[in-house]
Amino acid sequence: xxRVKRRYLALQVDSDGVPSRKEVMxxxxxxxxxxxxxxxxxxxxxxxxxxxxxxxxxxxxxxLATLDLVRASLASITSVADREAAVHVLAVSGTIxxxxxxxRQQL
Amino acid sequence: MQKRRVATMKRVFADLHLGLNVKDHAATLRMxxxxxxxxxxxxxxxxxxxxxxxxxxxLRAVCNEAGIDFASRVDLRPRTQNELMHQLRRLRRKxxxxxxxCENKAVARQAAKDRRVDLLNFPLLDFRKRFFDRAExxxxxxxxxxxxxxxxxLLVLEGPVRVRLLSSLRREAAIARDFQVPxxxxxxLAKEMLLRKPREMAxxxxxxxxxxxxALEAVSQSAGAIVKRNRExxxxxxxxxxxxxxxxxxxx
Numbered sequence: 001x002x003r004v005k006r007r008y009l010a011l012q013v014d015s016d017g018v019p020s021r022k023e024v025m026x027x028x029x030x031x032x033x034x035x036x037x038x039x040x041x042x043x044x045x046x047x048x049x050x051x052x053x054x055x056x057x058x059x060x061x062x063x064l065a066t067l068d069l070v071r072a073s074l075a076s077i078t079s080v081a082d083r084e085a086a087v088h089v090l091a092v093s094g095t096i097x098x099x100x101x102x103x104r105q106q107l
Numbered sequence: 108m109q110k111r112r113v114a115t116m117k118r119v120f121a122d123l124h125l126g127l128n129v130k131d132h133a134a135t136l137r138m139x140x141x142x143x144x145x146x147x148x149x150x151x152x153x154x155x156x157x158x159x160x161x162x163x164x165x166l167r168a169v170c171n172e173a174g175i176d177f178a179s180r181v182d183l184r185p186r187t188q189n190e191l192m193h194q195l196r197r198l199r200r201k202x203x204x205x206x207x208x209c210e211n212k213a214v215a216r217q218a219a220k221d222r223r224v225d226l227l228n229f230p231l232l233d234f235r236k237r238f239f240d241r242a243e244x245x246x247x248x249x250x251x252x253x254x255x256x257x258x259x260x261l262l263v264l265e266g267p268v269r270v271r272l273l274s275s276l277r278r279e280a281a282i283a284r285d286f287q288v289p290x291x292x293x294x295x296l297a298k299e300m301l302l303r304k305p306r307e308m309a310x311x312x313x314x315x316x317x318x319x320x321x322a323l324e325a326v327s328q329s330a331g332a333i334v335k336r337n338r339e340x341x342x343x344x345x346x347x348x349x350x351x352x353x354x355x356x357x358x359x
Contacts, residue, residue, distance in 0.1 A: 014300070034265065035314070068319070071310035075303050078262055084300045088145075089307065 005064040008049065008099045009092050011074065013056040015085030021051045023081040024058055031073040044070055049096065057090070059099065067092070118323065120305035121149035121330035123180060123204060123226070124257060124293030129154065129166060136169060137299055143173040145304045149331060151178040151204050156194070160201075178334045180204040182228070188217040199223045203337045206255060212238050219246035225333045226255040226291060234271060239279045244286035251336070253329055254283050257295030258303070258311045276315035290317070291333070292325040 013024060025048050032041045044066040049059040062070045077087045091102035122142060127135050129152060142150050150170065154163065163179045170177035181202040185191035191207065191214055199205060206226035209215035215238040218224045227247060229237045239254060247254070256279075260272055283290050292312050296302055303311070309322035317325060339345055344352040 068310065068313045071307070072313045075307035075310045076262060078301065086300055086303065088304055089310075 004045070005094070006045075006061055007064050007067050007092055007094060008096050009060050009062065009070070009074075010090040010099055010103045011058045011060060012088045012090050013058065013080060013085060014088060015056070015080055015083050017081070017083050018053055018056065019080045019083070019085070020053070021048065024048070024051060024087075027077050027080040027085070027087070028060065028074065031077045032070065035073050035076060036069055040066075040069065046070065057103075059096065064094075118305075118327040119148045119331050120146055120327050121151075121334070122147050122294050122305075122308075122326075123149075123151040123178065123291055123330045123333070124206075124255065124295045125150050125152050126259075126295055126297040127152045128297070129162070135166070138297075138302070139170055139173050139175065141299045141302050143175045145302060147175055147305060149176040149178060149334060151180040151330075151334070153180050153182040153206070154202070156181055156183075156198055156201075176334075178203040180206060182206045182208055184208045184210060185214050186210065188213050191217050191221070195221065195223045200341065203334055203341065209238055210236060215239075215243055216246060219243050219252055220250050221252075222250045224250070224252045225337065227252050228255045228257070231257065231260045231272060232268065234275055237275050237279065239282065241282055241286070244282045244288050247288045248286040251333075253289035253291045253333065254279065255291045255293055256280075256312075256315070256325075257293050258308055259295040259301070261311055261314065262296075262301055262303075273314055280312075280315050280317055284321070289329040289332070290321070290325045291329045292317075292322065293330075 013019060028046065029041065032044055045063045047061045049061050051058045071089060074087045074089060079085055090106055091099055093099035093102055125138060125142065127138055129135055167177040179202045181198050183191065183194045185194055204225045205223060206228050207218035207224050208228050209218055218227055229239055256276060264272065280290060292308050294302060305326045308326045312322035312325055346352060
């Protein structure tokens with residue numbers, strides 16, 4: 001079986017409140033499902049790897065083939081847990097180690 | 108061995124349609140700072156036709172303080188071709204970007220062929236008034252007009268309306284690509300929280316069929332080229348396209 005290439009995305013949640021881990025993932029799944037439907041969402045293999053509530057940063061994983069689709073969905077998020085919010089992509093990488101390096105460089 | 112030098116050009120990201128109320132200074136400042144934080148280096152705000160040069164200079168100063176460039180823009184909403192010509196004669200030399208909101212077909216056609224028009228904008232929700240077809244694109248390709256697409260409705264709409272809008276935008280983007288009409292992706296937003304990073308705007312452009320390179324061009328070079336071209340034309344040294352005054356005086 002062919003190995004599925006993955007991409008890790010570092011996200012910054014920009015909102016007034018502090019959303020929980022579940023609320024962030026619900027917003028991401030909701031956006032993907034609204035734009036691409038359940039079939040499209042199932043192809044993304046989305047998973048939350050890490051979430052820092054203090055910094056409101058998250059790391060999610062998706063398949064490389066659906067990276068554009070996920071980026072478009074993330075940009076379309078306007079609320080998290082019924083509060084106005086935006087989810088910005090800080091960095092994208094093929095490994096978590098490189099992702100952290102990129103994120104550190106940005107900050 | 109001689110080292111190969113790789114020239115890296117940093118993109119200048121632009122948002123030519125920040126929907127600001129310039130009379131609300133606090134909100135204007137917040138939006139401009141937010142745009143700078145998100146990575147924009149050039150912004151334009153639609154101004155009223157009667158806006159005084161002092162007000163434009165003030166806005167430019169505010170933007171410069173935030174570290175971004177400011178371009179003045181005017182949105183024209185003519186009802187007839189004659190009205191469009193009259194407004195262009197009156198306002199072209201006052202603003203760095205001129206956008207025509209095409210409410211009917213005659214105005215859309217005239218705007219597409221007039222070299223004084225920079226941006227063509229169509230009503231986003233009245234699909235019968237989106238006149239960007241092949242004929243319009245052919246006229247625009249022979250002039251300098253670009254198709255402007257605002258991402259605001261993609262963020263605020265949901266359901267069937269957004270589906271229909273995406274379908275229209277995908278068709279128009281394909282036509283623009285066929286006729287090599289530049290596409291400018293702008294925000295059209297007035298709320299801070301809805302502002303997106305340039306690369307996120309490009310990601311949204313993926314929804315209507317732009318590939319990564321075209322989408323990034325639509326939020327950078329396409330918009331920057333319009334402002335650069337018009338600044339050159341508006342400068343005192345401009346004589347005609349390709350001819351500019353280098354030096355004047357008795358020793359010439």
